[in-house]
Amino acid sequence: MKSRSKSMKLLPYLLVAPAVMILTIFYIYPILYNVYLSFFTWNMRGPMKFAGLNNYIELFKGRDFLGILSNTLLYMVMDVTLVMVLAMLLALFLQKNTFINRFIQTLSFTPNIISLISVSLIWMWLMNTDTGLFNYLLSLFGAGPVGWLTDKQVALFSLVLVSVWKSVGFNALIITSALGSIPAHLYEAAALDNASKQSVFFQITLRMISPTLFFLILMNIIGSFQVFETINIMTQGGPANATNTLIFSIYKQSFEYYRVGYAAAMAVVLMAIVGLITIFYFKALNRRVHYR
Amino acid sequence: MSSIVLENVSKAYGDKSIIKGLNLTIESGSFTVLVGPSGCGKSTTLRMIAGxxxxxxxxxxxxxxxxxxxxxxxxxxxxxxxxxxxxxxMTVEKNIEYGLKNNKVPKAERKRLITEIAETVGLTKHLHKKPEFLSGGERQRVALARAMVKKPAVFLMDEPLSNLDAKLRQQMRIELIELHKKLGATFIYVTHDQVEAMSMGTQIVLMDGGRIMQEDTPHGIYNEPRNMFTSHFIGTPPMNILEIARSGGILSETPHGAKFFGFRPEKAKFVPEPGLAREEMLELDAVLSSRELLGSEVIYKAGLAGGQSVAVKCFDCPERSLEPVKLYVNKEHLFFFDAQEQRIPADGSRAGVTVPSIGSTA
Structure with missing residues (x-):
């Protein structure tokens, strides 16, 4: 009896062991190793040299880093705002189940299944300053040309545009299904309560789908920090570092300049930022979300 | 001042007609119950009144x-x-407040009204909870409070008690009757439950297939049904309806055109009423086939010779074994219906019964 109860005590640990092992090998160990690396100078080949906080000091003293950081945050804010607002509008429009709406829904979802490489290449052509379609269309109205990917002021926004184009359909799809799950009788009760369209939208619709919006916004924030392919293919962080973000910079520093310790320190900073934003986001908004 | 008039109202979804040429006047201050089987159009009628x-x-x-x-x-x-x-x-308070806010009632006034209404329906200690933390009965009260706080001339209720358990339902029935008396507003109440209709309504509108079958007081609808549908829908168990042709000539005389006759289960007796002559009674040979004990009353099912069966309801009577019996019905309590299932006024003794008006049945 005694040995049996002992093995019963072990059973839960046994059951979670595989998951814990996978998490440890693929998540926890790399994170810790990354933090460890950030205290060293290393070029991937030679010996590792302990550097203390030098990588971090260099990071915050360097002029580039602040620019990179602000690019990253600016990209995040623009991307998340545009995606959510447009997806919301599209979802509201798609609520009516007509042929046109189903067609548009399919159409708007399609970019989501195309690989980012192809997307980047196509948009690179569209946005080409001299031969791109956009500038050609603008020229018809006597406007432009715009240096979509070559103008410092515009390039980051152009990348946001690609990201928005790719993810609006997916976000709209999720919001549409959330909208569809709002019981019709709530709208009827609101109609009898003499509620204006605005009030219905803000007091009922928006609040009923708040868990979905909360989730989507968080996913989009995290996703926007990870933007890489479009930058790598379309701008390489340029012009003049205007589209250089943390992730791209980390990649460059470690795999092109072999400054592994410096890149690792940057990764630690990125992790801290994402973590802080997530914690803040949960603290600030979670209590305002209505969970059924 | 707040009477509701429906003139020739019809409703169709595509080519499926739900309501056909409905004419109905709901008196101001009445407690009108729209009752009928599911799909009869009662809810649709209510929703049309609501807009x-x-x-x-x-x-x-x-x-x-x-x-x-x-x-x-x-x-x-x-x-x-x-x-x-x-x-x-929204919290209970916000739920109640929402309509007032939309109607631009000033904040201080809103506060006062909410406090008052919460007191009335006993929700004061729940004001800051969300509905999900309330029981069914409490939610019901919030719904009522939300309606009452606007002080409307007309209350529309769409089966509001059907989600409550039996005991609470009975309690709420009484509260709604009292509420109606207190507010003096017009109540329009939709239900499929004839008990709710009979116990609460001052006026009952019985519907079937998108038409009004009868519009009457509870007393009238029970005692003077205008057609077989009404006689069958109202009453538990429903009125016994027998085909005259299959009844073996037990009725010596029937009104002209009668095809069916019927009587309420409680009008059938196991012993003749004292002081009643033979020809004033209908005598039926029956075999009791089942028995339901419901406390103060017993309901028997009895098979008749022609293969038809009737229900017999008796109050405060000793239990009978299931065996052949004789049933006696005072002929005064017989109802006759024609081939179109419309009531035929029996004879002079039934003056006051009128042929159903075309307006409410056609």
């Missing part, structure tokens, strides 16, 4: 004003939904 559904044809007016172009929120009515339709994201 949640637009009628395909006809005119709906409240207090003499046409409501055809008026939005639901501007009709001076409130509705209690079957599933309450409380706003799940």
């Amino acid at each position: 949640l559904e637009e009628q395909t044809g006809g005119l709906i007016s409240i207090g003499g004003k046409s409501m055809n172009q008026v939005e639901p929120g501007k009709r001076n009515l409130a509705m209690v939904f079957q599933n309450y339709a409380l706003y799940p994201t």
